[in-house]
Amino acid sequence: MKASVFFADDRIKESFLALASSRIEDEEIYRTLNESFDALVLDAFCGIQIPKRLIPKSYITRYGIDNLWKYNFHKNWRLMYSVAGDGTNVIVLILEWLPHKEYERRFGY
DSSP states (O other): OOOEESSHHHHHHHHHHHHTSSHHHHHHHHHHHHHHHHHHHHOTOOOOEGGGGGHHHHHHHHHOSSSSSEEEEETTEEEEEEEEEEESSSEEEEEEEEHHHHHHHHHTT
């Protein structure tokens, strides 16, 4: 079932759009994020599900999510997203993307 991809808030969307006209490395992240979004449209569950007990409280508080997924992209970057649906539509909610070191700090690894 195909999914629709949305950003969790305008700040995340603006950060994504800013990547397109930034440094060369940022443009590459922009391109690979687009490829990641395309993969999530085809299969929202292609990432790795984070166990509920490991979901950072900040995500739960800020976005009101009850599930979290990680998609590895562009070398050591991680895309964090949540999946919702009503039985007929699947929605992928993009929360953030971050390098592996920040990911480790966020999750306390």
